[in-house]
Amino acid sequence: MTRRVLLATRNAKKLGELRRILADAGVTDIEIVGMADVEPFDEAPETGATFEENALAKARDAVEATGLAVVADDSGLTVDALNGMPGVLSARWAGSHGDDEANLKLLLGQLADVPDERRGAAFVCTVALVVPGAEPVVLRREWRGTLVREPRGSNGFGYDPIFVPDGETRTSAELAPGEKDAASHRGQALRALVPYLRELGQK
Structure with a gap:
């Protein structure tokens, strides 16, 4: 029997990514559905101080x-020179939620005087699996890199065009989708969740 598991998102790319990861791992008894597949309900605003708090809530x-x-999941960019900010505020750093261009412009402005060797950063993703009647599972993964001064590439969103992963010369937005899935913070976190979902499907 297939067990339905809700990925609490309306983002088709996130749904596709988790479905691909489970298929690649040979997990066939879990059906991933999204928010569009369930009855609408009131979603609380993300007010937690950490990625873990937001994902769990x-x-x-x-x-x-x-x-x-x-x-x-909850994810964002932590910048060393900004003491870990924007962090949980990544999506609304410039004031309104999800304005990628304004967020990027503000961050680049704040880092204008920071020398190249101090422009370290990490994308962070925390995923939470909550099953009725069981202890929650919370996993956190990071993707380290540095921030360049001009956006490059069109394959990503958010801060992808200025983030160059360690060991790379291309920005995250210049990587092919498969390359990004294999290395990214979200890809790492979702793959770490596979054993728990496999076990859930077997119950």
């Missing part, structure tokens, strides 16, 4: 509303 809200096992 999002997952618990969705479990309560749907009764399904839920995977939720």
Whole structure:
């Protein structure tokens, strides 16, 4: 019997990524559904101080509303020279949620005087798996790199065009989707979740 698991997102790319990762791992008894596949419910704003708090809150809200096992993630960019900011505020750094261009412009302005050798950063992703009646699983993964001064590439979103992963000369937005899936913070976190989802499917 296939078990439905809700990935608490409306982002088709995130849904596709988790489905691909499970298929590659040979997990066939889990069906990943998204927010568009369940009855609408009130979603609380992300007010946690950490990625872990936000991912857990999002997952618990969705479990309560749907009764399904839920995977939720929270991710963002932490910049060394800004003491880990924008962090959980990454998507609304310039004020309004999801304005990638404004966020990018503001961050580049804040880093204008920071020398190249101090422009270290990491993309962080925390995923939470909450199953009714069980202890939650929370996993965090990081993708280290440096920030360049001008955006490059069109394959990404958010801060991808200025983030060059360690060991690379291309920005995250210049990587092919498969390359990014294999290395990124979200790809790492979702792959780390596979054993837990495999076990869930076998129950």
